[in-house]
Amino acid sequence: MNYKKHYPVIIIGSGPAGLTAAIYTARANLEPLLIEGIQPGGQLTITTEVENFPGFPEGIMGPELMDNMRQQAERFGTSFITDAVTSVDLSAKPIQVVVDKDTYTTDALIIATGASARLLGLESEVRLMGHGVSACATCDGFFFKGKEIIVVGGGDSACEEAVYLTKFASKVTLVHRRAELRASKIMQKRALEHPKIEMMWNSLPVEFVANEKGQLDGVKMKHGVSGETFYHKCDGAFIAIGHHPNTSLFVGQIPLNLSGYIITTPGTTHTSIEGVFACGDVQDHVYRQAISAAGSGCMAAIDAEHYLTEKGG
16 A cells, blocks of 8 residues: 555554544544554454443454454545554654654644553463453453452452452452552452452462363462462453553653553543644543543544644634
8 A cells, every 4th residue: 555654644553542533533534544553453352252332232252343443444544554653753743653664744643552451471361361361340240240250469450340340250359469458448448348359368370271162260379478389260360450551652752640641631632732632541541441442532533623623724
């Protein structure tokens, strides 16, 4: 495909936020360029069934949902580059975006690079993600009705997810590598006093084990004090050790909060830099859902369209 050197809108990121922004800007005849990154489709491409996205009463597979969004964006005239952005210059006018050895310029940049769940770094964790292992209780808790599960972590997120998952699971074991939680006192109290939550102290998963159907069967654990390994049988495992926004490209160029998320003007997707907008999980550390990301992608597209109209006028 022959790419232009300048686009009215460039979108970085191809999850629900980026693709929704592409659909809206393309339908506004802004001919956007979307740079997909090395994992086109974002985190939903490693998710199995999605049951909480409106419009799919029987659910839909994550990769299929993202492929449908991509086709829709392409139908309206979005151009795609399946590669990662090497660098950006947000101070340049027009804004510069470098992909490998090619430089593109734009009048409006929509950042939709998302956030990634912090994982333990185990090969089996990645292999069984979506097959009993999850990093999102809100997304996947429903699938574990009446099941025994574990939650790995010791902070507020882990305690919050453990309490939330008691709505579905018959038993929740909160696994922490230390002998005490680091969560706030109120979250500790909720988790420690909940009748369906048990604690597993000084322990850390070393391998997630699948059954003959390729689903999680249990977890090999290592005790942090004795060093002994043991097996804990469970139907599900939720990793809750935090998220990190994918903002390394923008450090020093755009204001970030203490956790590294892009700061936007409340109620909008505007950043403090003229012509730069942010949507989805890269600026949302609260909701982190596909539908909320898609909604903010729509907002970013409309904000960018209004900006370009005013600039042109």
